Amino acid sequence: MGDGTGTTWTCYDAATMTAREIYGHVLAELSDADPRIVGLTADLAKSTAIAIYERRHPDRFFNMGIAEQNLMGVAAGMAKTGLIPFASTFAAFASMRAAEQVRTDIAYQNLPVKIIATHAGVSFGSAGTTHHCTEDLAIMRSFANMTVIVPADGTETANAVRAAVDIPGPVYIRIGRGFEPPFYDSEDYGFEVGRSHTVRDGSDVTIIACGIAVLQSAEAARLLQEHDGLSVRVLNMHTIKPIDREAVLNAVSDTRRILTVEEHNVLGGLGSAVSEVIVESGKGCAFQKLGIPDEYSPVGYPEDLYAHFHLEANGIADHVRSMLDLEFEEDEDWEDEV
Amino acid sequence: MGLDDEQRRRLQDQALDIRRDIVEITHRSGGAHIGGGLSVVDILVLLYFKHLNIDPQRPDWEDRDRFVLSKGHAAVAFVAVLARRGFFPFEELDTFNTFGSAFGMHPDSLRITGCDASTGSLGHGLPMAVGMALAARRLGKTFRTFCVLGDGECNEGVVWEALMSAAHYSLTNLITIVDRNRLMIDGPTEEIMSLEPLEEKLSAFGHEVLSVNGHDLDELSEAFDRAERVAQAAEGKPVCIVAHTVKGKGVDFMEGQVAWHYGSIDDELRRKARASLDRSSGDERSSEEVLHG
Numbered sequence: 001m002g003d004g005t006g007t008t009w010t011c012y013d014a015a016t017m018t019a020r021e022i023y024g025h026v027l028a029e030l031s032d033a034d035p036r037i038v039g040l041t042a043d044l045a046k047s048t049a050i051a052i053y054e055r056r057h058p059d060r061f062f063n064m065g066i067a068e069q070n071l072m073g074v075a076a077g078m079a080k081t082g083l084i085p086f087a088s089t090f091a092a093f094a095s096m097r098a099a100e101q102v103r104t105d106i107a108y109q110n111l112p113v114k115i116i117a118t119h120a121g122v123s124f125g126s127a128g129t130t131h132h133c134t135e136d137l138a139i140m141r142s143f144a145n146m147t148v149i150v151p152a153d154g155t156e157t158a159n160a161v162r163a164a165v166d167i168p169g170p171v172y173i174r175i176g177r178g179f180e181p182p183f184y185d186s187e188d189y190g191f192e193v194g195r196s197h198t199v200r201d202g203s204d205v206t207i208i209a210c211g212i213a214v215l216q217s218a219e220a221a222r223l224l225q226e227h228d229g230l231s232v233r234v235l236n237m238h239t240i241k242p243i244d245r246e247a248v249l250n251a252v253s254d255t256r257r258i259l260t261v262e263e264h265n266v267l268g269g270l271g272s273a274v275s276e277v278i279v280e281s282g283k284g285c286a287f288q289k290l291g292i293p294d295e296y297s298p299v300g301y302p303e304d305l306y307a308h309f310h311l312e313a314n315g316i317a318d319h320v321r322s323m324l325d326l327e328f329e330e331d332e333d334w335e336d337e338v
Numbered sequence: 339m340g341l342d343d344e345q346r347r348r349l350q351d352q353a354l355d356i357r358r359d360i361v362e363i364t365h366r367s368g369g370a371h372i373g374g375g376l377s378v379v380d381i382l383v384l385l386y387f388k389h390l391n392i393d394p395q396r397p398d399w400e401d402r403d404r405f406v407l408s409k410g411h412a413a414v415a416f417v418a419v420l421a422r423r424g425f426f427p428f429e430e431l432d433t434f435n436t437f438g439s440a441f442g443m444h445p446d447s448l449r450i451t452g453c454d455a456s457t458g459s460l461g462h463g464l465p466m467a468v469g470m471a472l473a474a475r476r477l478g479k480t481f482r483t484f485c486v487l488g489d490g491e492c493n494e495g496v497v498w499e500a501l502m503s504a505a506h507y508s509l510t511n512l513i514t515i516v517d518r519n520r521l522m523i524d525g526p527t528e529e530i531m532s533l534e535p536l537e538e539k540l541s542a543f544g545h546e547v548l549s550v551n552g553h554d555l556d557e558l559s560e561a562f563d564r565a566e567r568v569a570q571a572a573e574g575k576p577v578c579i580v581a582h583t584v585k586g587k588g589v590d591f592m593e594g595q596v597a598w599h600y601g602s603i604d605d606e607l608r609r610k611a612r613a614s615l616d617r618s619s620g621d622e623r624s625s626e627e628v629l630h631g
Binding site for chain 1: 400404406447448454455456459461462464465466467468469470471472473474476477495496499500502503506507
């Protein structure tokens with residue numbers, strides 16, 4: 001059924017295709033094996049690459065026009081009737097225009113609608129704030145029953161889409177515009193929903209990242225090792241909800257310094273989810289969040305925006321360096337703590 | 339296909355029973371959306387006791403007709419109908435509005451046997467009904483989906499998104515009913531936000547529009563019969579029935595009164611309401627005999 005058995009997808013293609021295109025292909029393949037799967041969009045078949053699916057399964061593809069609220073309501077009705085709908089639109093519209101339909105029709109009724117939210121974060125670049133989406137993780141993770149996944153690249157998107165079919169409830173998968181460089185060169189790195197992937201082990205600092213920030217964080221860790229002699233652990237926290245508590249707590253005790261990096265407002269997303277785990281543990285830890293600093297994003301090419309918000313390797317490395325002075329002690333003396 | 343005398347009398351009795359239930363539940367639970375509950379009763383009775391292909395013994399039967407109460411605040415009427423149709427014991431409604439109950443102001447599909455969709459936030463039901471109708475077609479099933487909209491609810495833009503999509507996909511297996519009681523919380527629909535010409539708008543949105551008296555069982559039944567014939571046609575327009583109703587129907591001091599959108603009933607009002615229902619019906623049985631009957 002949804003375990004990906006028999007799919008012909010190979011990583012060879014991943015190098016030449018965007019996450020959106022990979023999504024379209026993987027969904028088409030999953031549908032060959034599972035008659036419950038259908039695809040929907042809101043006039044963004046080409047933009048979200050679900051058109052690839054449409055060509056393969058024209059009778060199982062439904063374009064609802066520019067009507068995102070209806071898109072989510074219709075998907076809920078289909079799911080209530082035994083189908084597994086994959087609904088694709090831009091993240092800004094999936095999470096905000098149709099937020100109440102996602103919450104009340106889909107999440108409240110715990111229906112297996114899989115939302116593929118593309119062009120998330122600032123990946124839409126020159127489209128500007130109307131089409132950027134730096135709020136969706138905060139919104140989606142506050143909906144009970146919702147699983148929230150931010151794949152690091154196209155390969156991980158393929159893994160996430162396959163895994164989503166087998167999750168009985170709703171899933172929100174957040175991907176970019178599709179021009180992001182690949183990070184994984186194989187699908188077989190042990191992707192598991194709710195379990196972070198340790199991209200690199202380290203003992204001085206842990207960077208917890210998701211989405212495009214994973215590749216940049218790994219590069220930052222390499223720079224820090226090379227130039228500063230720092231041992232940096234990098235966790236790909238692809239599942240924002242349920243968050244991998246164990247990996248966060250291990251990072252607290254092993255490295256005592258944690259930096260979260262995400263293409264999202266620093267309020268409410270990955271950084272907030274990680275900080276909740278840390279604070280609830282009662283353990284002390286130097287902690288900082290790197291992301292969009294609670295402001296609206298300017299117009300520009302995505303790479304310029306990432307640089308502007310320090311979401312690239314050098315910016316991340318600088319933040320890690322700034323955390324080195326934040327020390328913690330084992331004693332009971334709180335006066336000299338951060 | 340029309341109603342014979344026996345059928346008509348039986349359905350009228352059931353509608354009266356449900357109206358008495360609504361008064362009783364409203365009295366006992368401290369408050370309910372009684373006005374819009376009373377206006378939709380005849381529509382629900384005709385669906386649940388004549389037209390819907392359902393089996394209370396198999397509430398999850400895959401081939402059952404689906405029903406979505408898009409005007410979810412009429413839950414007080416809906417759950418009374420489900421109970422009297424045999425989906426669950428009537429006594430369960432004793433918990434209405436209380437802590438942890440399956441029954442509150444708006445229906446919860448995960449808690450209420452026979453309820454196909456959780457509704458209450460206006461404008462959400464019809465899109466889900468469209469999804470069910472599309473799914474039926476995809477799954478090769480012949481069941482139909484019925485959806486009741488409130489007229490005030492038609493202020494919501496997403497209602498028109500859904501109507502547009504139903505027509506685009508030629509969903510003849512979807513039957514939409516508008517409970518046109520002409521009142522919303524703040525006043526008459528035409529004063530708060532004009533809907534007229536409603537029939538023309540629905541028609542312009544690609545629906546086959548039938549306009550009926552929503553309290554005339556013969557007219558309603560004929561409209562549902564016609565919708566069934568449309569559903570059997572391979573192609574065509576989805577049917578939308580505009581059922582002209584009276585908010586608070588059956589309880590004289592509530593009829594057409596904005597104040598009774600939501601309300602509570604003390605012992606004295608309960609007595610008056612029951613007396614009014616008894617008078618309006620010409621039913622020889624008293625309310626006492628019918629309640630919990």
